[in-house]
Amino acid sequence: MANVTIKVEDLSKRYxxxxxxxxxxxxxxxxxxATLPVxxxxxxSQADAQADYLWALKDVCLEVKHGEIxxxxxxxxxxKTTLLKVLTKxxxxxxxxxxxxxxxxxxxxxxxxxxxxxxxxxxxxxxxxILGMSKAEIKSKFDEIVDFAGVEKFLDTPAKHxxxxxxxxxxxxxxxxxxxxxxxxxxxxxxxxxxxxxKCLGKMKEVSQGGRTVVLVSHQxxxxxxxxxxxxxxxxxxxRRKGPTAEVVGAYEAAFSSSQTAGRAAQSDPSIKARFLSxxxxxxxxxxxxxxxxxxxxxxKFTVEVNRPIRMGVHGIEINDSAGQRLWGNAAYNxxxxxxxxxxxxxxxxxxLKPGPYSWRVTLFDEYERxxxxxxxxxxxxxxxxxxxxYDQWAGFLNVAxxxxxHEDAAAGAAQSITH
Amino acid sequence: MAANEYVLGSDVxxxxxxxxPPVSMPTSDINPPGKWFDLDLPEIWQSRELLYFFxxxxxxxxxxxxxxxxxxxxxxxxxxxxxxSLVFGRLAKMPTGGLPYPxxxxxxxxxxxxxASALTAATQTIIEHERLxxxxxxxxxxxxxxxxxxxxxxxxxxxIILIGMALYYHIVPRPTTLLLPVFLLLAVATALxxxxxxxxxxxVYRDVRHAIPFLIQFWLFxxxxxxxxxxxxxxxxxLYGLNPMAGVIDGFRWALTxxxxxxxxxxxxxxxxxxxxxxxxxxxxxxxxxxxADRI
Numbered sequence: 001m002a003n004v005t006i007k008v009e010d011l012s013k014r015y016x017x018x019x020x021x022x023x024x025x026x027x028x029x030x031x032x033x034a035t036l037p038v039x040x041x042x043x044x045s046q047a048d049a050q051a052d053y054l055w056a057l058k059d060v061c062l063e064v065k066h067g068e069i070x071x072x073x074x075x076x077x078x079x080k081t082t083l084l085k086v087l088t089k090x091x092x093x094x095x096x097x098x099x100x101x102x103x104x105x106x107x108x109x110x111x112x113x114x115x116x117x118x119x120x121x122x123x124x125x126x127x128x129x130i131l132g133m134s135k136a137e138i139k140s141k142f143d144e145i146v147d148f149a150g151v152e153k154f155l156d157t158p159a160k161h162x163x164x165x166x167x168x169x170x171x172x173x174x175x176x177x178x179x180x181x182x183x184x185x186x187x188x189x190x191x192x193x194x195x196x197x198x199k200c201l202g203k204m205k206e207v208s209q210g211g212r213t214v215v216l217v218s219h220q221x222x223x224x225x226x227x228x229x230x231x232x233x234x235x236x237x238x239x240r241r242k243g244p245t246a247e248v249v250g251a252y253e254a255a256f257s258s259s260q261t262a263g264r265a266a267q268s269d270p271s272i273k274a275r276f277l278s279x280x281x282x283x284x285x286x287x288x289x290x291x292x293x294x295x296x297x298x299x300x301k302f303t304v305e306v307n308r309p310i311r312m313g314v315h316g317i318e319i320n321d322s323a324g325q326r327l328w329g330n331a332a333y334n335x336x337x338x339x340x341x342x343x344x345x346x347x348x349x350x351x352x353l354k355p356g357p358y359s360w361r362v363t364l365f366d367e368y369e370r371x372x373x374x375x376x377x378x379x380x381x382x383x384x385x386x387x388x389x390x391y392d393q394w395a396g397f398l399n400v401a402x403x404x405x406x407h408e409d410a411a412a413g414a415a416q417s418i419t420h
Numbered sequence: 421m422a423a424n425e426y427v428l429g430s431d432v433x434x435x436x437x438x439x440x441p442p443v444s445m446p447t448s449d450i451n452p453p454g455k456w457f458d459l460d461l462p463e464i465w466q467s468r469e470l471l472y473f474f475x476x477x478x479x480x481x482x483x484x485x486x487x488x489x490x491x492x493x494x495x496x497x498x499x500x501x502x503x504x505s506l507v508f509g510r511l512a513k514m515p516t517g518g519l520p521y522p523x524x525x526x527x528x529x530x531x532x533x534x535x536a537s538a539l540t541a542a543t544q545t546i547i548e549h550e551r552l553x554x555x556x557x558x559x560x561x562x563x564x565x566x567x568x569x570x571x572x573x574x575x576x577x578x579x580i581i582l583i584g585m586a587l588y589y590h591i592v593p594r595p596t597t598l599l600l601p602v603f604l605l606l607a608v609a610t611a612l613x614x615x616x617x618x619x620x621x622x623x624v625y626r627d628v629r630h631a632i633p634f635l636i637q638f639w640l641f642x643x644x645x646x647x648x649x650x651x652x653x654x655x656x657x658x659l660y661g662l663n664p665m666a667g668v669i670d671g672f673r674w675a676l677t678x679x680x681x682x683x684x685x686x687x688x689x690x691x692x693x694x695x696x697x698x699x700x701x702x703x704x705x706x707x708x709x710x711x712x713a714d715r716i
Contacts, residue, residue, distance in 0.1 A: 011450075015714060085713065086450060089557040092710035098450040109555040117481045129473040130556055181445060 004101070005182060005213040006064035006087065011096035013057040013082050013237075056082040058237040059096070066101075069214045071228030071245065073221070073252050078234040080217045084108060084184050087215070102181025102213070105132055110188050111171030116160035120151050120170060123159050127174045141177045148199070149173035169196055176203045183207060183214045201227070201390055221249055223390045225355050246291065246355070246383030253322065254357040254379055274306045274364050274371035282345065291381045295399065297349035302362050304344060304372070310337040315344060316363035319380070322356065327397070331363075352399045355382050453710045459702060464559050474566035479573055493577045497533055501526050508646050517648060519677060523589050527676050528645040528669045530578045531607045535665060536636050538571035538608070542615025543632050546623040546712065554713045561705065564615045568608055575604065582676070591677055599675040603668055609694050610664045616701030620708040623716045644669050649686060661689025664697065 057079045064070050072080045086093050088106040113130035114123045124145055128138040138145075146152055149169040151162075159167060172188070185204075204227055208214055218224050224231060224245065231248035233241040241248050280289035283299040292298060302317075313335030319328045344362075360376040387402070388395040464471075483489040501522055508514040509521030516524040542564040546553060549563055622628035643665045644651075652660045661667050667690020670683040708715075 089448065089450060090554065091713045092453050093450060095452050097452075100448045100450070102445040102447075104448060106556060109551070112556050113552060115477060115481060117484045118477065122477075122480065126473055126477055129470045130552065130558060132558075135469050 003065050004063050005066045005068070006062065006098070006100050006215070008060055008062040008087075008098040009096055011057055011060040011062075011083075011086060011098055012055060012094050013079075013086055013091070014094040015054045015056055017052055017054055055237045057086065057093070060237075060239055062232065062239065062242070064213055064215065066213055067208075067211045068230060069208050069216065069228045071224040071231040071249075072215060072217045072234060073219070073224060073231060073249065074234035074240075079237040080234050081108070081186055082237075083234070084186055084215065084217065088184055100182055103132065104182045104184065105175075105178035105180030106184040107131075107172075107175040107178075107188055108184075108186040110168050110175070112175070114159055114167070114171060117158055119158055120146075120155045120162070123170065124174055127171065128177075131175055131178055132180065133178060137179070145170075145173045145177050148176065148203075165196075172196075172200055176200070176207075181212055183212060185214065185216045187217050187219060197391065220390065220392050221253060221356070222354070222386050222388070222392050222395050224249055225386050226390055246293075246381070247288075249355075250291070250357055250381040250383060254381070272372070273308050273366075274304060274310070276362055276364070276372055276374040276376070277303045277305055277341070279303070279360060279362070279376045288381075290378045291383050292351065293383050295350055295352060295384050297347060298351070300346050300348060300360075302344045302346075302360075302376075303341060304364060305341050306337050306339050306364075306371075308339055310335065310364075310366045310371070312367040313337050314363075314365040314367070316361075316365075317346060318361045319351075319353075320359050320361060320375075321397070322358065322379075327353070327358070351382075353382050353384075354388060354395055354397055354399045355384055355386055357381055453707070459706065460559070464561060464565075467559050467562055470558055471562050471566055471569075474562055475570045478566060478570035482570075490577060493574045494581060497526065497529050497578055498581070501529060504529075504646055514647055515650070517650070520589050523585050523591065523677070524648075524673070525646065526582060526585055527673045528643075530575060530582055531604065531669055531672045532640065532643060532645050532665065533578065534571050534575040534604070535607050535611050535668070536640070537574070538568040538611035539615055539618070539636065540632060541567040541571060542611060543618040543622050543628060545615075546619045546716065547626075547629075550716050553716060560709045560712060561702075564612060564619050564705070567619075568611045568615055571611070572604075572608070586676065594678045596675045596678050600672065603672040603675055606668045606671070606691070606694060607665070609698055610668060613664075613694060613697030613701045616698070616705040620705045620712065623708070623712050639663070639665065642666075644673075649683065657683075658685040658689050661686040662693055664690045664693045666690060667693075 060079075060083065072083070074080050082091075084106065085091050085108070087098060087100065088104060088108070090106075090108075111127065113127040115126060118126060124142065125135070125138055128141075128145075129135065133141075146155065149166070149172075151166055151170055154162065154166065159170075162170070201223070204214070204216070208227070216224075216227065228245050230243060231245045231252075232239060233248050233252050241251060279300065279302045281292060281298060282301050284294050284296075286293045314331055314333050315335060316329065316331040318326050318330075320326050358380045360380055361373065362376060363373045364371045382399075384399055386395070387399050483492070486492065488495070504525050505522045508525070509516075514521065545563040545567045546560070552558075553560065553563075618628055618632065642663050649657060649660060649666060649670050667683065667687040671687050671690075674682055
């Protein structure tokens with residue numbers, strides 16, 4: 001137990017839908033109270049009563065270990081933010097309980113506690129204090145914060161004259177210097193310009209290396225893959241899945257990909273001339289036969305059952321992304337295959353695809369006659385370490401390492417200097 | 421000649437160092453709202469710096485972009501005093517027990533103005549900080565508390581004028597003058613007690629916002645600001661103390677001028693009422709605190 005930092009037991013949070021209206025007037029309450037006897041007589045059905053409530057969290061059990069970076073994924077309204085709000089004590093749960101070991105810091109919004117009339121300097125103290133830092137702590141971190149945000153020149157300017165970029169940078173800079181043992185972060189890292197985003201991610205890395213526990217909500221799968229050790233998938237207020245990052249993020253992405261083929265066994269039919277039965281990655285062996293963990297060459301095996309001799313066989317293979325776009329394809333011709341069960345083994349690679357779900361499509365023809373075509377299930381999950389940009393929209397399709405070096409152009413003189 | 425090599429994207433590795441947790445750590449428990457309220461005074465004590473920052477920010481922001489700034493603290497009550505002196509002092513010839521009407525009125529106006537503005541500020545405070553309340557946790561009690569405390573600075577400025585007036589009318593300080601802070605403290609408690617109720621109510625029922633100007637006007641008329649409490653028949657005066665501000669204002673005036681007898685009966689009733697108001701306010705506020713972020 002000493003290793004657990006956050007422990008959540010059967011946590012539930014129920015919202016009354018009527019309560020979430022922006023404005024509740026006393027007259028409505030009086031009216032409700034006045035009509036109560038009538039409504040008791042008419043006895044609304046159980047279903048009606050149920051419809052007034054929304055379970056934002058339902059029986060959530062969870063353990064987060066010390067030093068773990070837990071990513072949280074899920075659609076909007078899945079309960080991610082509600083879980084953070086309950087853990088930070090912003091709101092109380094309806095039932096269940098949780099215990100957190102260590103000081104808790106949270107970042108649910110950038111620029112918490114900022115006041116437009118206060119100067120940058122004053123806002124650093126205000127925001128830092130609201131986020132839970134002591135005055136002495138803020139003082140000792142002050143220069144670092146200013147440096148991180150890059151607002152030295154505007155320290156004594158009221159925040160209302162700041163550009164939105166400056167505002168955001170300063171807001172994040174304050175929160176980034178929180179030194180709590182536990183840090184709960186809602187989707188706030190997707191703000192600011194590219195350079196600053198990268199800085200923020202670097203800061204999160206530092207935070208994690210300090211042995212602190214981080215729970216991070218993000219819709220950027222590439223970011224989650226880079227930062228998180230494990231991932232929690234929330235769905236309709238419940239935990240759909242929790243486990244290692246590659247596995248859960250893969251499953252999450254696969255749930256949104258379109259290809260859903262019925263099981264091969266169900267199609268059993270003696271009149272079928274040939275059919276693919278299964279596939280798996282042989283080398284390197286990762287323990288999970290459908291998870292690709294190497295950026296180097298690998299070997300993949302497709303097992304096929306052949307019920308008649310093939311003389312002019314053609315075997316095709318392709319890789320498609322989750323949207324169905326063909327990324328690679330090849331074929332072998334003039335194959336001779338006797339009836340029986342065969343393993344078609346391909347040595348492929350390297351395959352520098354961005355981590356995520358993909359699918360194989362394998363085909364078997366006899367001359368022009370199609371014997372079988374299979375969009376392989378389960379899907380191919382690429383779980384390599386991301387090397388491209390942390391934001392999905394910039395990352396592209398490939399996972400390629402790159403190195404930049406800056407050279408001085410002797411002919412043009414030393415007029416240009418590039419700073420980073 | 422390569423200067424430096426940067427491996428793109430490599431500054432964000434997925435790995436991290438696992439270290440052992442510190443031996444003793446503060447724990448926080450999260451439970452559903454309970455039946456019994458827990459004031460959690462240690463938590464509020466730990467947040468005293470934040471309380472200071474809230475008050476400090478209030479003061480910083482209050483008179484920003486005004487031409488005469490803190491001058492408003494002086495001008496408002498002075499003008500009010502002139503109007504009331506003319507109407508109640510000169511025209512209606514209100515009995516003041518021998519005190520000059522301007523001093524009689526101003527010595528009540530000071531605690532009253534403090535109370536009225538502190539209560540208004542406290543009532544609005546949760547709504548004004550809606551974004552904060554829904555985005556970060558801190559003891560919510562700090563909000564009404566800072567609202568009533570930051571009003572004290574205005575009261576201090578007002579107090580300097582009061583001293584000037586007392587000197588002008590040859591009222592010399594006497595031992596009872598030392599009791600003034602006590603009565604001001606009672607005014608703070610009254611504003612806090614009522615503010616706790618109204619701020620929590622206001623967060624859920626916005627009707628409160630519309631009712632508050634009326635409530636304050638009404639409260640002014642049932643408080644001995646423009647008139648002395650001796651207008652109330654002596655045998656009912658203790659009952660008049662159910663209005664806590666009656667005891668506060670009478671006491672304040674008595675402590676300053678030393679005029680007449682100490683308003684003992686009235687004051688005791690008022691202190692009792694204040695105690696009930698604050699205790700009830702704390703309980704109600706605390707019962708709302710856990711879910712106020714959902715209902716605001």
